[in-house]
Amino acid sequence: MREEHARAVVSALHEAGFDFAVTLPATQVHTLQSALARDPAFVTVSAANEGEGAAICAGAWMGGRTPCMVIETSGILVATYALLRCHATFGIPTLLLSTYRGELGEQEWYAVQTGAALADLLHAMRIPSRIVHDPADAPATLLEARRSMDASLYPVSVVLGGRITRT
């Protein structure tokens, strides 16, 4: 992800009221994660796996923060247990801001299958999701994600498409 796009997404997250971010390794958004870590407006946590990260976000939300988790596509798979056993069970929102490995244009064989399962997996967990292909759409989408979090008390997903993250 280009630096200017990363800065734009951080600015959009801030504008939408997010102030707590859990990050895990994600090649395509490392510039975004670095920008978040540098921004004093965010408490950033580097977790050991995405299930743990989701649980940390849940605790942060109950403590008054507005959390997001910035992760690789495969991280959604890792986080499923926490998202269902914690967030869905108790009614706790968190933004899942992920990459979209495996979508059209993917060049790595090992990333194809996780991306192929992403939409159905989110649907099975009843997590609303939108794919963003144009950086200009990020601010409005993140604002809508925040509105849905407050209204539903449930996780929401914003997927950053490859046209944003691969460049």
Next chain:
Amino acid sequence: MGVRRQRAADSGPTCPRRDACLREIAPLFTDELVVTNVARTAFEWHMAHPGEGNLYTMGMGLVTPVALGLALALPRRRVVALDGDGGILLNLGVLATVANHPAPNLVSIIFDNESYASTGGLPTATAGRTDLAAVARAAGIESAWTTDTLEGTRAALAGIFADEDRAGAAVLVVKVSPETPPVAPKLMDGRENKYRFVRHIEATEGITVLRPSVVGRRE
């Protein structure tokens, strides 16, 4: 005071029951936020110290991470995780995360009965060679202790609560017997518990958590 940093004795009939430990430490609690493990830990804590600041029955492997999130969001509020050996073993990585994100207001109490007691009693790794306090210290948590007596549990937790100079979280492993009391009455479900817990945080911290969906609304 019955607290040691070395490998503890095996859990067994000589170790106290978890419910007795919870009753022993309950008088030490004032306005802490408490996140409990699944199954009988939740019921036993509810019997020992009922209150709006308790979030019961968090899933295995999620207790200490949820407590860490709370502690980081509310750095002036003491947060206690009532975790278990099975739960911590499900996600040992959280000990490294706790070590690297200083939260001196976080205390994780790990009741170690060396078994998955509530699901039939299969042994956990702590019945073998694994020492959770040693794992915590190796992960970078300097204040990690083991005790296997009632008196030691109370003294250790009192010491942790009194230590205002600690740079990071504390972990207290309490060796307990797998024996449990009869099952207590069922608690409220998780959603009611969450609302009450969050409303308690709002009232005592002076913050708003449950907000109407008004961000960016024009009218």
